[in-house]
Amino acid sequence: MATATRTFARALRTSARPALSAAPRIAFRQSGHRFYSSEPAKKGSSAWLWLTGAAAAAGGGAYFYLNGSTPVTPKVFEPKFEDYQAVYNEIANRLEEDENYDDGSYGPVLLRLAWHASGTYDKETGTGGSNGATMRFSPEADHGANAGLKAARDFLEPVKAKFPWISYSDLWIIGGICAIQEMMGPKIPFRPGRQDKDVSACTPDGRLPDAAQGQDHLRNIFYRMGFNDQEIVALAGAHALGRCHPDRSGYSGPWTFSPTVLTNDYFKLLLEEKWQWKKWNGPKQYEDKKTKSLMMLPADMSLVQDKEFKKWVQKYAADNDLFFKDFAAVITKLFELGVPFKEDTPTYVFKSTRE
Numbered sequence: 001m002a003t004a005t006r007t008f009a010r011a012l013r014t015s016a017r018p019a020l021s022a023a024p025r026i027a028f029r030q031s032g033h034r035f036y037s038s039e040p041a042k043k044g045s046s047a048w049l050w051l052t053g054a055a056a057a058a059g060g061g062a063y064f065y066l067n068g069s070t071p072v073t074p075k076v077f078e079p080k081f082e083d084y085q086a087v088y089n090e091i092a093n094r095l096e097e098d099e100n101y102d103d104g105s106y107g108p109v110l111l112r113l114a115w116h117a118s119g120t121y122d123k124e125t126g127t128g129g130s131n132g133a134t135m136r137f138s139p140e141a142d143h144g145a146n147a148g149l150k151a152a153r154d155f156l157e158p159v160k161a162k163f164p165w166i167s168y169s170d171l172w173i174i175g176g177i178c179a180i181q182e183m184m185g186p187k188i189p190f191r192p193g194r195q196d197k198d199v200s201a202c203t204p205d206g207r208l209p210d211a212a213q214g215q216d217h218l219r220n221i222f223y224r225m226g227f228n229d230q231e232i233v234a235l236a237g238a239h240a241l242g243r244c245h246p247d248r249s250g251y252s253g254p255w256t257f258s259p260t261v262l263t264n265d266y267f268k269l270l271l272e273e274k275w276q277w278k279k280w281n282g283p284k285q286y287e288d289k290k291t292k293s294l295m296m297l298p299a300d301m302s303l304v305q306d307k308e309f310k311k312w313v314q315k316y317a318a319d320n321d322l323f324f325k326d327f328a329a330v331i332t333k334l335f336e337l338g339v340p341f342k343e344d345t346p347t348y349v350f351k352s353t354r355e
């Protein structure tokens, strides 16, 4: 069953996918930030000098170039849509190449990274959120909820090396967007401009949801970020993707039969399958009675135990288009929580490799 599903999911993901053109190897400035060269470039030289300190100060990436001694007017560089699309393409290519990971894709764990980077947001204090990428550092990297996300961060390192002008904060979010789109999900608009922060901006442990708990806990956690009941349910639909790993969360198994293709199956299965407690030595989780190969967390199950939540589970189970529309809206909101965008920040929609 697992192998058949994997083959099916891969076939779905790769059908009608044109070959990607090589990503341009051009370096640009991060949008929203203006970077000036202090010295002119050597004639005919394309050698760029990477100034780490300046980049950290600017929060994004800055290149300065050298040229003899004649001062020139400072140049302003800003990455354009094509540059962010090149980052997207690079991630998509790597997703395609590394198809032996897990169920055949790094996509799910990339999405989980983008979500855990964003889901630390606290609307009262304005702390946390995707602006900062503070999960690069301990203690945040070691929070129990983030177990296993090193795999996603490491996966994106070569992309950062190839496009050093992009902040980790923007990169992780493009990783999440790329994962969704490449796993047949809806288009997710992207606005650039997140800036990396240092270790002092790490959020305290306990801001992400605890899978062992139910609806009250979910409301506490997600209301703190600024979401309502409908949005909580739409977000949870991401569990159509990926799986639980005993060496990460302690839980085990996927939620659906096609864990690398985004569908509304999570909602359908929640309603249509009979779920029972799994008999094992691990933490309390549910398994489907029929095949015993799928799982639900106590937190997932609370979505059908709570009347308000269940209303939305039913709507999304009945209408995949509605789920995709609401999911795109709410994930965009999640990825932008607490990000101080400049007024003229453009919105980009990336071409997926299927187009």
Ligand code: HEM
Pocket: 108, 109, 111, 112, 115, 148, 209, 210, 211, 212, 218, 235, 236, 238, 239, 241, 242, 243, 244, 245, 246, 248, 249, 250, 251, 297, 299, 331
């Ligand atoms: C509703 C509260 C949530 C709880 C309690 C929860 C809990 C969990 C747990 C325990 C895992 C397993 C981690 C592992 O063992 O590898 C997981 C995986 C995952 N979660 Fe959630 N999650 C929640 C919400 C979300 C949201 C809002 C998203 C995205 C929008 C999301 C996306 C994912 C994905 C894609 C995976 C699979 C990762 C992989 O396959 O490596 N989750 N979640």
